[in-house]
Amino acid sequence: MDTKPTQLHIAIGGYFGPSYSLKWVRDELIYSASKEGYDGRITETIAPTAKQWQEFIQALDTIGVWSWRESYDDPYVLDGTHWSVEIALWDREIKSSGSNSYPATQGEAGSNGQGDEFDLFLKAVQRLIGGKAFS
Numbered sequence: 313m314d315t316k317p318t319q320l321h322i323a324i325g326g327y328f329g330p331s332y333s334l335k336w337v338r339d340e341l342i343y344s345a346s347k348e349g350y351d352g353r354i355t356e357t358i359a360p361t362a363k364q365w366q367e368f369i370q371a372l373d374t375i376g377v378w379s380w381r382e383s384y385d386d387p388y389v390l391d392g393t394h395w396s397v398e399i400a401l402w403d404r405e406i407k408s409s410g411s412n413s414y415p416a417t418q419g420e421a422g423s424n425g426q427g428d429e430f431d432l433f434l435k436a437v438q439r440l441i442g443g444k445a446f447s
Contacts, residue, residue, distance in 0.1 A: 315365035319400035322437060324447065326393045332446045334437065343441055358441050369401065371436035375429050377406050377415075384410030397433075 317336055325331025325346075333344045341360060346353040360368070372378070377397070386392075389412040396409035408415070414430035437446045 315362055315369060317399055317401055319398060319405070321396070321398045322446075324393065324395040324434070326391065328391060329393070330445070330447075334441065334446070341441070343444060345445060358444075360440050360442075364440050364442075368436055368440040371432070371439075372399070372406075375432045375436065377408075377429075377433060378404050380406060380408040380415045380429075382408055384408070384413040384415060386412035 316339070320334065320336035320341070322335075323331070323333040325333075327349055329348055331346050331350060333342075335342045335344075341358045342355060343358050344353060344355045377399070380397070392412040394409070394411045395414070398407045399405060415433075416428055416430070434447050438444065
């Protein structure tokens with residue numbers, strides 16, 4: 313079984329803080345990071361090991377990413393943190409996004425800050441990319 317995704321694009325950030333993205337392009341994982349206001353953007357290619365990919369996919373299963381809703385939005389906050397997750401594997405996929413609201417326990421929206429599931433997801437992403445910043 314191939315442990316690499318058929319599609320992966322994950323992004324998080326906003327104008328008033330750092331922004332990060334990961335994109336799977338032609339068998340390469342492209343990591344981008346920028347400072348507040350999208351300044352100082354860096355881009356690099358990361359090559360996770362087969363073990364890192366396997367652990368990432370196991371984390372997605374454990375966290376319950378596959379059952380996240382399509383959208384998590386806080387209509388009372390206009391600026392802030394926006395995020396999106398698009399991942400497709402050989403047998404499942406997820407497309408979810410949010411603005412100042414996040415999946416929490418059992419896929420429900422977190423009301424005060426990031427939910428437990430979303431925090432665990434970000435930690436899994438960081439392990440996949442060797443500890444680089446992604447929050």
